[in-house]
Amino acid sequence: MKKALVIPAALLGAAALTMSGCSTPPSATTAETTAAPKIDYIACMVSDSGGFDDKSFNQTSHDGLIKARDELGVQTKEVESTNTKDFENNINSMVQAGCKTIVTVGYLLSDATVKAATANPDINFAIVDDNPTAAKDLKNLKPLVFNTAQSSFMAGYLAASLSTSGKVGTFGGMKIPTVTIFMDGFAQGVTYYNEKKGKDVATLGWDSAKQDGQFVGGFEDVAAGKQTAKALTSQGADILFPVAGPAGQGALQEALDSSGKVSAIWVDTDGCVSAANFCSILASSVYKGMDVAVFDAIKDGVDGTFSNTAFVGTLDNGGTGLSPFHEFDSKVSADTKSELDQIKKDIISGTITIESAAQPS
Amino acid sequence: MSATSVEGGPASATPPGPSFGQRLLGVFRGGGLWREAATTAAAILLALLVGAILMIVSDPDVAGQWAYLFTAPHLPLAASWGKVWGAYSALFVGALGSPTAIAETTARSAPLIAAGLGVGLGFRAGLFNIGAQGQAIWGAVLAAYVGFAWQLPLGLHLLVAILGGLLGGAVWGGIVGVLKAKAGAHEVIVTIMMNYIAMYLLAWLLTTSAFQRPGRTDPISPELPASATMPSFGLTRFHLGFILAVVAAVAVWWLLERSVLGMQIRAVGANPHAARTAGMSEARTTIITMALAGGLAGLAGLMSTLAPAPSGVPTPLSDGVVGSVGFDAITVALLGRSHPIGIVFAGLLFGAMNAGGLAMQSMAQTPNTLVYVLQALIVLFVAAPKLVSTLLPFLKGRLRKASATGGEA
Numbered sequence: 001m002k003k004a005l006v007i008p009a010a011l012l013g014a015a016a017l018t019m020s021g022c023s024t025p026p027s028a029t030t031a032e033t034t035a036a037p038k039i040d041y042i043a044c045m046v047s048d049s050g051g052f053d054d055k056s057f058n059q060t061s062h063d064g065l066i067k068a069r070d071e072l073g074v075q076t077k078e079v080e081s082t083n084t085k086d087f088e089n090n091i092n093s094m095v096q097a098g099c100k101t102i103v104t105v106g107y108l109l110s111d112a113t114v115k116a117a118t119a120n121p122d123i124n125f126a127i128v129d130d131n132p133t134a135a136k137d138l139k140n141l142k143p144l145v146f147n148t149a150q151s152s153f154m155a156g157y158l159a160a161s162l163s164t165s166g167k168v169g170t171f172g173g174m175k176i177p178t179v180t181i182f183m184d185g186f187a188q189g190v191t192y193y194n195e196k197k198g199k200d201v202a203t204l205g206w207d208s209a210k211q212d213g214q215f216v217g218g219f220e221d222v223a224a225g226k227q228t229a230k231a232l233t234s235q236g237a238d239i240l241f242p243v244a245g246p247a248g249q250g251a252l253q254e255a256l257d258s259s260g261k262v263s264a265i266w267v268d269t270d271g272c273v274s275a276a277n278f279c280s281i282l283a284s285s286v287y288k289g290m291d292v293a294v295f296d297a298i299k300d301g302v303d304g305t306f307s308n309t310a311f312v313g314t315l316d317n318g319g320t321g322l323s324p325f326h327e328f329d330s331k332v333s334a335d336t337k338s339e340l341d342q343i344k345k346d347i348i349s350g351t352i353t354i355e356s357a358a359q360p361s
Numbered sequence: 362m363s364a365t366s367v368e369g370g371p372a373s374a375t376p377p378g379p380s381f382g383q384r385l386l387g388v389f390r391g392g393g394l395w396r397e398a399a400t401t402a403a404a405i406l407l408a409l410l411v412g413a414i415l416m417i418v419s420d421p422d423v424a425g426q427w428a429y430l431f432t433a434p435h436l437p438l439a440a441s442w443g444k445v446w447g448a449y450s451a452l453f454v455g456a457l458g459s460p461t462a463i464a465e466t467t468a469r470s471a472p473l474i475a476a477g478l479g480v481g482l483g484f485r486a487g488l489f490n491i492g493a494q495g496q497a498i499w500g501a502v503l504a505a506y507v508g509f510a511w512q513l514p515l516g517l518h519l520l521v522a523i524l525g526g527l528l529g530g531a532v533w534g535g536i537v538g539v540l541k542a543k544a545g546a547h548e549v550i551v552t553i554m555m556n557y558i559a560m561y562l563l564a565w566l567l568t569t570s571a572f573q574r575p576g577r578t579d580p581i582s583p584e585l586p587a588s589a590t591m592p593s594f595g596l597t598r599f600h601l602g603f604i605l606a607v608v609a610a611v612a613v614w615w616l617l618e619r620s621v622l623g624m625q626i627r628a629v630g631a632n633p634h635a636a637r638t639a640g641m642s643e644a645r646t647t648i649i650t651m652a653l654a655g656g657l658a659g660l661a662g663l664m665s666t667l668a669p670a671p672s673g674v675p676t677p678l679s680d681g682v683v684g685s686v687g688f689d690a691i692t693v694a695l696l697g698r699s700h701p702i703g704i705v706f707a708g709l710l711f712g713a714m715n716a717g718g719l720a721m722q723s724m725a726q727t728p729n730t731l732v733y734v735l736q737a738l739i740v741l742f743v744a745a746p747k748l749v750s751t752l753l754p755f756l757k758g759r760l761r762k763a764s765a766t767g768g769e770a
Contacts, residue, residue, distance in 0.1 A: 085684055089465070175568075180578070217564050
């Protein structure tokens with residue numbers, strides 16, 4: 001019996017030793033950092049099925065929550081959803097945890113958020129990426145939406161200017177307005193380039209007029225994203241614009257595997273920062289300032305100035321735009337750079353109009 | 362206790378005669394009751410211990426404290442204890458801490474029990490039914506369709522929706538049975554492929570005008586009316602689905618232990634050649650078993666579209682509406698040793714862990730994925746009884762004694 005007892009004891013001992021050392025604990029007075037003083041306010045967040053580590057949409061929103069913790073001193077709680085059935089339960093669990101502001105990330109949480117906001121009029125809710133018609137009557141639900149068609153239009157123009165094969169490709173995670181808005185803008189940006197330059201660059205994966213194209217069927221499956229990307233590159237696309245959250249990383253892998261033939265434009269956040277290992281194949285990113293919008297919504301709640309007025313991120317207010325070119329800075333011609341600046345001005349002034357049913361008003 | 366005495370232990374319960382598949386099925390079918398209960402309890406305990414270590418290692422704030430083990434031992438111990446206690450007490454409170462929590466546990470257990478019964482029934486007939494996912498999807502699809510597309514009187518509407526869901530699962534499972542019995546296709550490959558077909562058919566259906574909610578471009582169905590929603594008893598989440606799952610467990614027990622068909626299922630599972638010699642039709646038994654297994658998985662699926670969500674309205678049909686119930690069912694059946702009573706307990710355990718996992722995340726800020734790790738560890742330890750007896754030496758003597766007297770049931 002004694003010998004047998006040695007094995008588990010040894011395992012535990014080894015585990016403890018690998019983690020331990022002989023350091024002396026710091027004294028209590030130096031332990032406090034320079035973070036803002038803690039206040040009695042709980043801000044919470046519920047992700048959609050992509051999870052907070054998606055290097056994209058959920059992660060950027062989550063950055064806003066972390067910023068609120070660090071700069072406002074609020075306490076934070078968060079729940080990750082794994083499937084659509086979880087949404088109601090997850091939001092309810094945040095209500096029970098005593099949250100004062102609950103941010104739900106994503107259009108797919110719309111129904112569940114409206115229900116929770118109706119049932120809990122004393123709690124502030126903010127939903128990223130949706131402006132539900134029911135929200136107009138709800139004093140405690142603030143929509144945070146982004147006109148990413150504007151920035152994607154610039155991305156489409158950039159992609160068309162960089163393509164050597166004359167074909168660029170895009171695909172989405174699911175056919176929902178917050179995804180197709182990127183694809184609409186992108187496709188029309190390519191068309192605009194063709195009109196200006198008399199070229200004939202084709203957009204694969206999305207037909208803006210028919211509102212139909214390539215979709216992975218979800219946001220989680222990176223392998224499926226890579227399959228979809230392969231389908232586009234095998235048709236000749238050499239610039240990819242994946243709008244599929246984590247599944248879009250499949251397109252970046254496909255680009256990396258192509259050893260320089262294919263490059264990509266990332267979405268939601270600057271890919272060179274969130275997914276730095278792919279920076280060498282990223283021409284740019286269409287960023288969506290969800291971190292700023294989330295932070296502001298929480299700050300409004302803390303300050304007592306929360307309102308149900310929708311925040312609409314545009315090129316004009318910096319809520320969305322093109323990220324720096326990073327390693328592609330030398331590959332983008334000076335002409336293209338100045339043309340992009342002009343396009344940005346024209347979109348803001350209304351000279352260029354983008355047609356997308358998904359655009360927030 | 363020397364190493365040689367271990368060789369005479371549970372390991373010798375599987376002589377070299379049967380094939381790998383039969384030996385594996387032997388694990389599913391189980392042995393002596395006391396031995397199984399002790400192994401399972403020990404597996405849960407070990408899983409919780411490993412989970413605790415993972416929590417400590419993965420939290421930088423807590424793991425960092427271990428640097429002071431020899432200078433200030435109270436720091437790492439208190440931090441680790443606080444972390445582990447906080448997480449596990451949240452797990453418990455979320456699963457059983459209040460009437461609402463218990464209702465949530467029943468709601469999450471019900472589909473696991475139903476689909477687990479389907480998988481377990483297949484195991485008893487010697488069939489590896491990996492297709493509960495696809496069968497559950499068809500259960501969800503047909504039940505939801507009857508729910509939102511048909512107008513029927515109160516009472517009848519729900520009944521027809523439930524029957525539709527059962528039929529959907531039974532047909533999807535029955536196809537596999539026919540392919541196996543008549544064409545010799547291996548059920549593992551066929552069921553896995555049928556899962557993909559069901560998954561992508563659902564994705565396609567949700568783009569058609571018959572299924573897609575008017576005014577939406579994303580794949581989501583209309584909401585179901587109250588007449589097609591399962592009734593609740595007292596608490597919203599304590600609904601008809603759990604009752605149906607328990608009734609199904611009793612029915613499967615009766616089928617296996619008291620009916621002629623059940624005897625044939627077990628005979629074909631134990632030894633198809635002997636069963637054939639005794640005049641039983643292997644083909645007929647295979648088809649019926651797969652159809653029944655499919656119906657049970659369909660019951661799990663229809664719960665996800667007919668049972669009320671916390672707001673009282675069922676979740677509309679969408680791509681991920683059944684979650685991963687068909688795959689979780691395999692672990693539930695394994696943990697329950699393919700016995701109906703065992704599956705009910707295994708389903709309740711996993712349902713409780715899923716319900717508690719959310720509280721662990723919202724109250725203790727411990728990632729939900731830890732729950733899946735715990736579930737996987739429990740099954741891993743159950744499947745490796747020798748590992749359990751090595752890690753928990755005091756069980757060894759008793760396990761050996763029990764296996765000598767108990768043997769295969």
